[in-house]
Amino acid sequence: MSSEHSSQSPKPRVAVVFGGRSSEHAISVVTAGAVLRAIDRTRYDVLPIGITPDGRWALTADAPERMAIADRKLPSVEQLAESSEGAVLLPVDPASREVVYTEPGSVPKVLGEVDVVFPVLHGPYGEDGTIQGLLELSGVPYVGSGVLASAVGMDKEYMKRVFISYGLPVGPYEVIRPREWECDPAAARKKIVDFAGDHGWPVFVKPSRAGSSMGITKVDGLEGLDEAIEEARRHDPKILVESLLRGREIECGVLEFEDGPRASVPAEIPAVSAHDFYDFEAKYIDSAAGIVPAPLTEEETARVQDLAVRAFDAASCEGLVRADFFLLENGEFVINEINTMPGFTPISMYPRMWQESGVSYPELVDRLIQAALRRPTGLR
Structure with missing residues (x-):
């Protein structure tokens, strides 16, 4: 790994940050593995950084093959960290983007500059505006929504309050x-x-x-x-x-293009007979498959796509969102929630919906990085 990024390579360096302190640690590791596998190494330099469950930022192996769920066992950052004590430090001065690696008893090592951070973190301390605030202070561009939209997207109560204020239909x-x-x-x-x-x-x-x-x-x-x-x-x-909302579970992806956000084809999450509802086991362990595209009429598809983009705008989102809906028995859509950093695992619905919409997984990752590089840092 070169510490002379600026002088030796014109390629932007992407720091993929994953793991974290939330209960979704393992899913973040799986997501990061898929993203690392998809990033075009001819266009970008990559720096994988894992956050352990206790909050230490660790330099990790660039090893996507070790970051998948295998034999129902979940991966973790500790399994990938190059040292049990070393720590990665982000810059605290917006004038510098140099990342430093420290180990006890050793001279700090400069890893080079980072041009953009791809925070594939799920849950608290990652998807809720906290790391977004840290990156704003550091002056480093990053993929996805800013502080406010991330916080709103994490807190289901205030998310619903925002949707109601914008006239979007929510359930009781x-x-x-x-x-x-x-x-x-x-x-x-x-x-x-x-x-x-x-x-x-x-x-x-x-x-x-x-x-x-x-x-x-x-x-x-x-x-x-x-x-x-x-x-x-x-x-x-x-x-x-x-x-309980009686109806069909429908999801729709939103992606930021140069001319604004667009919606993907929607997907349907069918009832899973082995599970009471679409829970963690159904999603990630048993890999329950959604239906892409969802069997909807043209009018229903247009309605849910419009609602998804409106939800994206209502919460001031950027980059990407997965919007989850119920199509009720009376034919009305109700928005359940948005996810500002949806799962990016190979079986996740967000990339599958965009694949069906004509945007491949590598192109999806590239578009998100490019959108982050275009976006100015600071207040949005």
């Missing part, structure tokens, strides 16, 4: 804040029971700020409610309760 929901459950669990429990009384059982109890279907429980009544709340709170102290 209730929020239980940390203090409510900690100070008066009986009142919080009654709040959920009253919500179910208005909208019916079952309800879904989920972390407000998590992804990859982590911590979600389908609850059919009072029995199991407390356990579901505690399971959600393992991922986030604020929880969201949603009613």
Whole structure:
């Protein structure tokens, strides 16, 4: 790996940052492996940087083949780190983009400048505006949405509030804040029971700020409610309760082009007989396949594509978004959520939808990097 990037190579250097401190650590590693495999090495230099579950930034092997789910075992940054103690330091001065590597007892080593960061991080401390804020302070361009859009896209409560303010249709929901459950669990429990009384059982109890279907429980009544709340709170102290929406699960990708955001063909997530809903196991372990393109009418396809782009704009997103919908039995679409850094694994829906729309995986990665390089740093 050259430390003379600026003088020896005119190619932009892309730092692929992955792993992280969230419960989605392993999925981020899988995503990074796919991105590293797809980046055109004739056009870009690549610097893989993994963040361990305890927050250390580690220099890692550029080894996509070691970053996949194998025999139902999930990969981690620790398995890829070149040292158990070394740490990568980003620049803190916007006038410099030099990345430094340090190890105890050794002289810090300059790894060279980084032109753009591709943060394939999922969940808190990566997809929620935190790393975006760090990169803004460092003055380094990065792929994806900025601080505000990332934070809105991570917090399902405020995401829904933004959608409602822009006239986008959302389903019924209730929020239980940390203090409510900690100070008066009986009142919080009654709040959920009253919500179910208005909208019916079952309800879904989920972390407000998590992804990859982590911590979600389908609850059919009072029995199991407390356990579901505690399971959600393992991922986030604020929880969201949603009613069951009877209909089809439809997803649509949005990608930023030179002339603005465009929507992909939509996909459908069919009911998975071995799972109660489209949970983590169904998505990543059993690799439940979605249908691309979704069997929709032309009018339905146009409607969901329009809603996806409107959601992208409502939350001030940049780069990419996967928008998730329910097509209800009455023919209306309801937006469930957006994901500002959707899964990029080989089986993930976002790249599959764009592949069907005529944008290959390598081209998709290239477009995202180029959009980041075009975008000015600073307030957006």
